[in-house]
Amino acid sequence: MVPRNPGVRVMRIGVLALQGAFAEHVAALRAIGAEPVEVRLPADLDGIGGLILPGGESTTMRKLIHRWELRGPILDFAATGAPIFGTCAGMIILAGEIAGGEAPVLPLLDVLVRRNAFGRQLDSFETELAVPDLGAKPVHAVFIRAPVIERIGPGVQVMAQLPDGRIVAVREGNVIATSFHPELAGETRFHQLVVDIATTQAGSTQAG
Amino acid sequence: MTETSTWATKKGLAQMLKGGVIMDVVTPEQARIAEDAGACAVMALERVPSDIRANGGVARMSDPEMITGIMAAVSIPVMAKARIGHFVEAQILQALGVDYIDESEVLTPADERNHINKHDFKVPFVCGCRNLGEALRRINEGAAMMRTKGEAGTGNVVEAVHQLRDVLAAIRRLQGMREDELFVAAKELQAPYELVKQVAADGKLPVVNFVAGGISTPADAALVMQLGAEGVFVGSGIFKSDNPAKMAAAIVQATTHFADAKILAEVSKGLGNPMRGIEMSTIPENERLASRGW
Numbered sequence: 001m002v003p004r005n006p007g008v009r010v011m012r013i014g015v016l017a018l019q020g021a022f023a024e025h026v027a028a029l030r031a032i033g034a035e036p037v038e039v040r041l042p043a044d045l046d047g048i049g050g051l052i053l054p055g056g057e058s059t060t061m062r063k064l065i066h067r068w069e070l071r072g073p074i075l076d077f078a079a080t081g082a083p084i085f086g087t088c089a090g091m092i093i094l095a096g097e098i099a100g101g102e103a104p105v106l107p108l109l110d111v112l113v114r115r116n117a118f119g120r121q122l123d124s125f126e127t128e129l130a131v132p133d134l135g136a137k138p139v140h141a142v143f144i145r146a147p148v149i150e151r152i153g154p155g156v157q158v159m160a161q162l163p164d165g166r167i168v169a170v171r172e173g174n175v176i177a178t179s180f181h182p183e184l185a186g187e188t189r190f191h192q193l194v195v196d197i198a199t200t201q202a203g204s205t206q207a208g
Numbered sequence: 209m210t211e212t213s214t215w216a217t218k219k220g221l222a223q224m225l226k227g228g229v230i231m232d233v234v235t236p237e238q239a240r241i242a243e244d245a246g247a248c249a250v251m252a253l254e255r256v257p258s259d260i261r262a263n264g265g266v267a268r269m270s271d272p273e274m275i276t277g278i279m280a281a282v283s284i285p286v287m288a289k290a291r292i293g294h295f296v297e298a299q300i301l302q303a304l305g306v307d308y309i310d311e312s313e314v315l316t317p318a319d320e321r322n323h324i325n326k327h328d329f330k331v332p333f334v335c336g337c338r339n340l341g342e343a344l345r346r347i348n349e350g351a352a353m354m355r356t357k358g359e360a361g362t363g364n365v366v367e368a369v370h371q372l373r374d375v376l377a378a379i380r381r382l383q384g385m386r387e388d389e390l391f392v393a394a395k396e397l398q399a400p401y402e403l404v405k406q407v408a409a410d411g412k413l414p415v416v417n418f419v420a421g422g423i424s425t426p427a428d429a430a431l432v433m434q435l436g437a438e439g440v441f442v443g444s445g446i447f448k449s450d451n452p453a454k455m456a457a458a459i460v461q462a463t464t465h466f467a468d469a470k471i472l473a474e475v476s477k478g479l480g481n482p483m484r485g486i487e488m489s490t491i492p493e494n495e496r497l498a499s500r501g502w
Binding site for chain 2: 023024088119143184185
């Protein structure tokens with residue numbers, strides 16, 4: 001356990017736990033002293049300061065989000081300004097447009113995303129990636145049947161690109177998405193960014 | 209600096225499948241039903257285990273044309289089975305570009321001593337196990353995902369429960385041991401010491417562990433999830449039930465909400481008959497698929 005200052009409120013961050021690698025995000029949040037909350041039903045969103053959408057199969061998550069009526073409550077939660085962070089399948093779920101014509105699920109990012117953009121599992125890879133917003137140290141990025149972003153809207157900031165220019169991490173306001181899996185490589189700086197945004201946002205809500 | 213098919217990507221795909229249901233399918237149409245129901249992957253094969261059991265004869269890798277037909281039909285990962293020790297079937301499956309190979313006891317073994325050297329391949333492998341020692345031997349050979357075998361094609365969850373409990377109990381025993389006791393533990397498990405030591409320290413297998421063999425209702429799926437499975441394979445249980453689309457969707461819901469009895473009650477309603485099922489004592493020892501693998 002990370003020692004905690006009893007005077008400081010620990011930030012509770014939700015992790016969508018319908019399917020996929022949610023346990024890895026839960027572990028990453030614990031490692032930085034935040035309190036993870038597994039989200040399976042709309043009521044689980046109560047009292048959290050941010051939400052992470054994990055990697056997994058986007059088609060499966062899409063079904064479960066609709067079946068358990070999570071779509072409206074998550075969009076409402078995002079509208080409060082709380083941070084939302086999607087990795088891999090989570091990026092697909094957040095995209096405003098999906099190449100091939102699949103309907104968007106939670107269109108919070110003004111981007112066009114392509115699923116399985118590198119090919120099948122045999123084309124999965126890992127690499128070192130510069131993410132200037134997170135500091136000079138590169139991110140060790142694991143890409144698994146990963147999507148890429150093919151087009152961004154005017155409000156979207158590119159956080160990382162592959163050497164060939166393909167966009168693999170973006171931010172639009174308080175919504176962040178990566179094609180790769182920081183949670184598989186012990187990388188916690190994205191999670192810290194989520195906690196920091198949630199903390200700032202909680203402070204401003206209280207003040208306002 | 210950029211590397212494909214690393215241990216992290218092989219093991220990582222299994223991590224992405226967690227909390228999900230992998231369904232056996234024999235046609236592109238079934239694959240689409242599985243994907244629509246929320247399957248996180250499909251296993252392409254020629255006959256489901258209950259038919260393999262009924263038909264007898266030698267069960268082999270499926271026709272590559274059938275496998276590529278299923279790969280073209282869905283966007284979720286596609287797995288396919290090779291016979292135990294049949295590394296050429298595995299080479300063929302890798303050439304087809306399948307996402308995972310199952311070196312499976314459901315097919316007739318091609319080698320009664322050796323398994324495939326899975327380190328030689330770029331495609332990741334899942335293997336079956338009945339106990340911790342068998343799991344660690346497979347991981348030592350390069351398996352990037354495990355599944356307990358259960359008893360495929362029976363529709364009877366009893367072996368799946370037994371084996372999962374055995375694996376997890378053995379891990380708990382290792383956690384309670386002194387470091388100097390792990391050497392003998394490795395000998396008794398017939399498993400490599402380094403892996404035994406790692407499991408004792410982590411309290412879990414070094415790769416994702418699903419349950420297979422006998423899951424045929426939403427309650428069965430939730431049972432193994434509550435016991436500690438990280439996801440489920442459903443073979444004959446879906447397309448041998450009265451209403452495959454409905455049963456498939458219900459098992460997906462139950463795997464997500466495995467600890468919520470109210471939801472389990474809701475999704476279990478009106479599914480029609482599950483597959484008929486076989487009582488274990490009626491299956492002679494030499495016809496049990498789980499005993500294949502060494």
